[in-house]
Amino acid sequence: MLKKLLVFLIIVLVLVGIGYFVFTKSSLLNLSSLPVVGRYFSPKVDNNAPANITYWSLFEPYEVYDPLFVKYQNQNPNVKISYEEKVFSDLSVYKDSLLAKLKNGEETPDIMRIHATWIPEFAPYIEPAPAGVYSPTKFEDDYFIPASKALVIKNRVVGVPLMYDSLALFYNKEIFDNENVSPPSTWSDFATLAGSLTKTSNNQIIVSGAAVGSADNVAHFSDILGVLMNQSNIELPRDMDSEAMQDIILFYTNFVKQQKVWDRGFAYSPLSFAQGNVAMMFGPSWELLNIIESNPDLKIGVVSVPQVVGKGSLTADSYPNFWVEVVNANSSSTNKAASWKFLKWFSDDEQLLQAFDEASKVRAYGEPFPKVSLQQKLVSNPYLGPFYTNADTGEMRVSTDLSGNNAYIDVLRTVVEGVLDGGDVKDLLQTAKKDWERLDSLKAK
Numbered sequence: 001m002l003k004k005l006l007v008f009l010i011i012v013l014v015l016v017g018i019g020y021f022v023f024t025k026s027s028l029l030n031l032s033s034l035p036v037v038g039r040y041f042s043p044k045v046d047n048n049a050p051a052n053i054t055y056w057s058l059f060e061p062y063e064v065y066d067p068l069f070v071k072y073q074n075q076n077p078n079v080k081i082s083y084e085e086k087v088f089s090d091l092s093v094y095k096d097s098l099l100a101k102l103k104n105g106e107e108t109p110d111i112m113r114i115h116a117t118w119i120p121e122f123a124p125y126i127e128p129a130p131a132g133v134y135s136p137t138k139f140e141d142d143y144f145i146p147a148s149k150a151l152v153i154k155n156r157v158v159g160v161p162l163m164y165d166s167l168a169l170f171y172n173k174e175i176f177d178n179e180n181v182s183p184p185s186t187w188s189d190f191a192t193l194a195g196s197l198t199k200t201s202n203n204q205i206i207v208s209g210a211a212v213g214s215a216d217n218v219a220h221f222s223d224i225l226g227v228l229m230n231q232s233n234i235e236l237p238r239d240m241d242s243e244a245m246q247d248i249i250l251f252y253t254n255f256v257k258q259q260k261v262w263d264r265g266f267a268y269s270p271l272s273f274a275q276g277n278v279a280m281m282f283g284p285s286w287e288l289l290n291i292i293e294s295n296p297d298l299k300i301g302v303v304s305v306p307q308v309v310g311k312g313s314l315t316a317d318s319y320p321n322f323w324v325e326v327v328n329a330n331s332s333s334t335n336k337a338a339s340w341k342f343l344k345w346f347s348d349d350e351q352l353l354q355a356f357d358e359a360s361k362v363r364a365y366g367e368p369f370p371k372v373s374l375q376q377k378l379v380s381n382p383y384l385g386p387f388y389t390n391a392d393t394g395e396m397r398v399s400t401d402l403s404g405n406n407a408y409i410d411v412l413r414t415v416v417e418g419v420l421d422g423g424d425v426k427d428l429l430q431t432a433k434k435d436w437e438r439l440d441s442l443k444a445k
Helices: 002-025 062-075 091-103 116-125 136-142 145-151 173-179 187-197 221-231 243-257 269-274 285-294 333-346 349-360 372-378 406-420 425-444
Strands: 051-058 079-086 111-115 168-172 199-201 204-207 280-283 300-304 323-327
Touching: 051 091, 051 333, 062 079, 062 333, 062 349, 079 333, 091 111, 091 116, 111 116, 111 333, 116 145, 116 323, 136 145, 136 372, 145 323, 168 173, 168 285, 173 187, 173 300, 187 243, 187 280, 221 243, 221 406, 243 406, 243 425, 269 280, 269 285, 280 285, 285 300, 323 333, 349 372, 406 425
Parallel strands: 051 079, 051 111
Antiparallel strands: 111 323, 168 280, 168 300, 199 204
8 A cells, every 4th residue: 555655746846846957947848738648637628618719810800801800700609709809000010019019918919920030039938739720741742942941849839820921033024125125134133133123313323223232221131132142052150251152242232332222312212213214123022012102103023032043053042921810818718728729720721812802892902911822822922923033942031121120120120231332341240240149049038
């Protein structure tokens, strides 16, 4: 009898020790995820219990999602969805305020939209999907590789994207037709074309061949650098002061310094392009929407980003960029379960197609689909096909423009503007490496 009691106490102590480690060392693990013993610790959640889900999102007005909310609530009368579109002129304010609220235990929503690059910082406050809702294997089959890299952590799915975006090259069709030229496929062709399409008068640029070369007045300059870094296998901060990175910065800034296809005094690049004063510019799909809305009569073509000529072939890298929906770990167990059940439904093909159609009623097109199964649905779209070129390749970087990571973007901004002001590229990059490492250390705390 004493021996049995001793064995029982040992088992209890082992389980308590495991529980302590799991709950204190990792927010992405819990006892229910452990083999064998997990079944005894899985929370019992009534999937039919009443739930009031609060949902904070970005970029989509209520009228786009409302028909889907109504449909879901009709199918699930026990669930009420309270949706709020957050609008911030500076997304870093949204990021910092949301993260502060989560850290301080203040009132926060059950479902939140965050940028995929925020996952490491938000991880302690994210509730992973139950295995029965999203399995890592199924998720990796359904979504493009950059999404699974960012959102499958420790064999758990921690978020789901409702959209996919990347960098593409926009061009003014009228300018191209008048010059009888075609869009470039390589960076060498891009540089040559940018020079030939630039028109000057009295040493002043009147038509820019390409909005590229500076930081302060070029939208998505850090993304352009990002795709060049992807194509050169640059890892930051490790390679920040490497010769390859120096070459990238000099290649980029020479469009202003040597080729003079762009001027630092020009209006912000999307505005200049919309006014017909620029032949080419880079941007994600949502930037194109802004340009179309600004000038509906402008004839715009879209192609995938230029590639680097390698040994007998071209690189095949993109620059993915997307936002994801995550569930708040601080929510009640009922709301967490209800939130993931809703997100699984919301991210099904049928709902994504409906959301795209609803958005297309109020603008030129909806958010591009995040799922491999729906990619072909947009092949015939006059704008969106090129954003999917090489969708499974390329690294999404923390320096993505307008992603709420302003401090990292400013590190690259200082380098670019510093070179244009006559600074030494090597010295600037060495300083940038230290600044980047400092930001990484602060984020890790």
